Amino acid sequence: MSHGNAIQETGMFGLLAEFSSAQALVDAAEAARKAGYSRMDGYSPFPIPAMDHALGIRNTRLPWLIFAAGVTGCLAGFGMQYFASVIHYPLNVGGRPANSWPMFIPITFEMTILFAAVTAVFGMLIINGFPKHYHPVFNVSSFARATSDGFFLAIESSDPKFHEEETRAFLNSLSPVEVSDIAR
């Protein structure tokens, strides 16, 4: 049996290192990635764009999803008006064409925006896995500072390179404020 499985049995989610500044967190994440860790995450009270590179986060596919939703909204908006005015209930008003498309543009536009915006919001929430009111990192009492002035790096026990003592020693070498166990 490998050492990794033994840790799984003890029920540990991983190790959490707290850092004193955003710069220290980015530097630590960079070092951890270079040391070969991959299953890890940074936690900070505000977005740090440099973390994307430090953790090796790839660009999200969210923009394509939003684009597709916008195109759908556009077609649905125009299609609804076309269906109503040309197919389902054509109304001859002074000989004007049933498909008076310039008149359909405002609603088509609003529907495009509505579909895209709903997808942007709910797509972001769903891909992020929200709502998720329980997560093991919340078990660390100092983690409450992650939403005010604390900067954290968690290396998870599912990482193939994770070894409780070696990883702890590695995190301690990055001059953290403290390193805590994350109970599952």
Add this chain to the structure above:
Amino acid sequence: MATHDPNKDERTEAAKAYAPYAPPPVLAPGETLESITHRITSIVLRRDTPNGWILGFLLSAGVMGLMLLSIVWLLYWGVGTWGNNMPVAWAFDIINFVWWIGIGHAGTLISAILLLFRQQWRTSINRFAEAMTLFAVACAGLFPALHTGRPWFDYFLLPYPNTMRLWPNFRSPLDWDVFAVSTYASVSLMFWYIGLIPDLATLRDRVVNPVARRIYAFFALGWRGSARHWHRYEKAYLILAGLSTPLVLSVHTTVSFDFATGQLPGWHATIFPLYFVAGAIFAGFAMVLTIMIPVRAIYGLHALMTERHLQNMAKVMLVSGLVVAYGYFCELFYAWYSASHYEKFMMVNRTLGPYWWSYWALILTNILIPQLLWSKKVRSNVFWLFFVSMSINIGMWLERFVIIVVSLHRDFLPSSWAFYTPTKWDFGLFIGTMGQFMFFTFLFIRMLPMMSIFEIRTLTPEAQVKEHHH
């Protein structure tokens, strides 16, 4: 490992030399992550409620009661309780609708357009302005909904499969309005809410009261500030800003189509979309200042909402006000250049007719008084700024009165001319919606962080991170 010293002055020599001429900072020097978090959350998390808040809240609840009374009376008797009649079939209801929805536009402008332009000064005012948008749209939507006469049938406005096989008239600007305003309300609400999520998590982690903690935790959705979440969050927020920008411009354009597609002199003008949108920005910034100036003084938020914010808002008002003035000039020009008898008469009637006072009061409050903003002394004096903002609030209401009532009361046929007088229920509903607006504003100030904490954190020197390039 490179350590970062936040106190070290890393500006170039040129930047230091120009420092005395640089604009005031968007964040007072010496603010830290903890001090910002404390400043904003302590307004919400203090255990005692200030007496001034209770007084203001009860007062606005009372005025909101007037709104509810006016609505009940209207539903009981019908639209006849209002002063609307032929030929002035659109009056207070549409004036107030356009006035409120225009006020709402500043919120989206500040949160979306200024974000795209990377204007950092928006961060301390965007949350408040977005909340203002929502409350203003809630007030605005009430008027056309009630004006339909039988509001319990308002769902007829929406396209839904029905046994009557009927559709709304998609060729009508009034139906475009339904789509524009409801999309605007939904997108504004979502934009405001996702902006709040990280701050709700901050409140969740700081609040003592267990019930309040559960409520904040519920709405924070389990936010934990993960770098992967921030990545998608920032992307979604930016795209949402990009979507809101054309949306907000389209909403007041559509509102202006309600008039511009009509053939009535005084409505039928191509300048309408431009000057309605400019007027919305003008009115919205005036309302943001009207509310933020007292709130800033009462809660001592000078460190986060600096003189720079007031100055910049004043400048935006000045510019958008000049576009509005250009719109008024164009109307005069059209009346002359059209060589149309009716257009010319409309302008003579507007300036010298029975409602002459409303036109000249409009010119005074909306064009002449805002010119005070050219002076830096006025822009940096909160009392003068408040005075100018109040003047614009009144002026923008008068503008819609002039466009709607004064154009309608004397149209093509002299036999149908009439005079319009609002009833006490017109005033009751209008003043009542101000109560509703203030009621929600008071609740918002007490229960939610009125400034975006996480965005202000990014303005601190601590947040400046040097990226590794390999």
